[in-house]
Amino acid sequence: IAYPRISNLDEFQSLKNVPGVRLVWARSPAEVAQADWIVLPGSKHTSGDLAWLRAQGLDQAIAAHAAQGRAVLGVCGGLQMLGEALVDSHGIDGNAPGLGLLPLVTQFEPAKTVRHTCARFESLAGPWAALSGVAVQGYEIHHGRTAQHPAMEAARLALPAGLGWQNRQGNVLGVYLHGLFEDPAVLQALFGANVPTLESVFDGLADFIDRHFDAGVLDSLITPP
Numbered sequence: 001i002a003y004p005r006i007s008n009l010d011e012f013q014s015l016k017n018v019p020g021v022r023l024v025w026a027r028s029p030a031e032v033a034q035a036d037w038i039v040l041p042g043s044k045h046t047s048g049d050l051a052w053l054r055a056q057g058l059d060q061a062i063a064a065h066a067a068q069g070r071a072v073l074g075v076c077g078g079l080q081m082l083g084e085a086l087v088d089s090h091g092i093d094g095n096a097p098g099l100g101l102l103p104l105v106t107q108f109e110p111a112k113t114v115r116h117t118c119a120r121f122e123s124l125a126g127p128w129a130a131l132s133g134v135a136v137q138g139y140e141i142h143h144g145r146t147a148q149h150p151a152m153e154a155a156r157l158a159l160p161a162g163l164g165w166q167n168r169q170g171n172v173l174g175v176y177l178h179g180l181f182e183d184p185a186v187l188q189a190l191f192g193a194n195v196p197t198l199e200s201v202f203d204g205l206a207d208f209i210d211r212h213f214d215a216g217v218l219d220s221l222i223t224p225p
Contacts, residue, residue, distance in 0.1 A: 001058060002027050003049035007042040007077070008141075014181050018193045029061035037071040037127075038062055040078025042141075042178060047094035050081050059099055066101050071127040072172045076142050079164070079174030080106040084149050092143055101172045102165055103152035108144040115140050117177055119159045126170025128158075130189045138179035146176070 002009075002025035015023045026032045040062075043049040053059055066072050074082040083104030086096045092108040116139050121131045146162060148154050158164035164175035180186045187193050 001032075001038065001040050001053065001062075001078075003041075003043060003052050005044040005049050007044045008075075008178050009041060011075075011179050011182055012039070012041065014187065018187065018191050021191065026058075027056065029057050032058070032061050032065065035065065035070070037073060038065050040072070040074040040081055042075055043077030043081075045093060046077040046080050047086055047088070047096040049077065050086070050096050050098070053081070062099060063101070066167075066172055069126070069169065069171050072101060073128075074102075074172075074174040075180070076140075076176055076178060079104075079176055080142075080144065080146060082172060082174045083146065084152070086144075102167055102174050103149040103155050104146050104165060104174070105149050106144050106146045110143075112143050113140050117163065119161070119163055119177065121159060121164075122157050124158060124166055124170065124173070125156070126166075128166065128170065128173045131186065134185050134189050136177060136180060136183050136186055138177040138183065140176050141178065142176060 012023065015021050024031060024035070026035070026038075032038050062072060072082070074080075079102075080086055081099055082102045083098040083106055084100055084102075085098050086093065086106045086108065088095050088108040090108060090110050092110065098104075098106075116137070118135070118137050120135045121133060124132045148165075153168065155165040155167060156170075158166045158173055159175060159177065163177055164173065166173045184194065
């Protein structure tokens with residue numbers, strides 16, 4: 001979903017290179033009607049983008065998609081949107097009801113979490129089952145903490161330490177971890193694809209330079225006369 005204040009959209013670019021995958025940046029219900037997956041990316045203003053999503057009728061389209069058992073993924077702000085409520089006691093992002101697809105509540109906090117993170121998926125169900133036990137590397141960058149709704153049946157734990165949850169049916173997954181589709185292990189598990197990552201491209205370039213350039217050539221080219 002391409003909401004107005006989408007963030008970290010570069011993490012999905014590798015999907016363009018996966019055989020059989022067509023990446024569509026959707027802004028209307030018609031554009032998601034035939035989708036196999038709906039992905040809610042990160043957002044620079046989660047409550048505002050959630051209001052925009054509702055104004056387009058995309059909330060109903062996502063709910064219908066999930067009700068049919070089709071896959072929904074929320075990343076960071078997208079995870080927060082999938083829950084029951086976003087609570088803002090500090091005037092950071094604004095209060096808002098969530099989409100209600102995961103029994104979670106997000107409390108916005110002044111402190112911002114920014115860190116590289118390594119984790120391993122728990123046993124997952126449904127269309128995300130292939131990720132079970134997969135070790136992943138990524139990063140977090142978000143305000144707020146998300147927790148189980150105290151009055152609702154608990155969601156399945158998808159990642160440890162408050163990083164991800166899955167609904168009981170198994171088709172809705174929400175994670176705080178950015179960079180999933182830049183991780184070769186995730187691409188291999190979900191698509192059976194070995195897609196070149198940006199890191200591997202740079203590694204290949206470095207190897208090429210080592211093989212074909214004499215030591216010191218690049219230094220001589222960039223050293224001012």
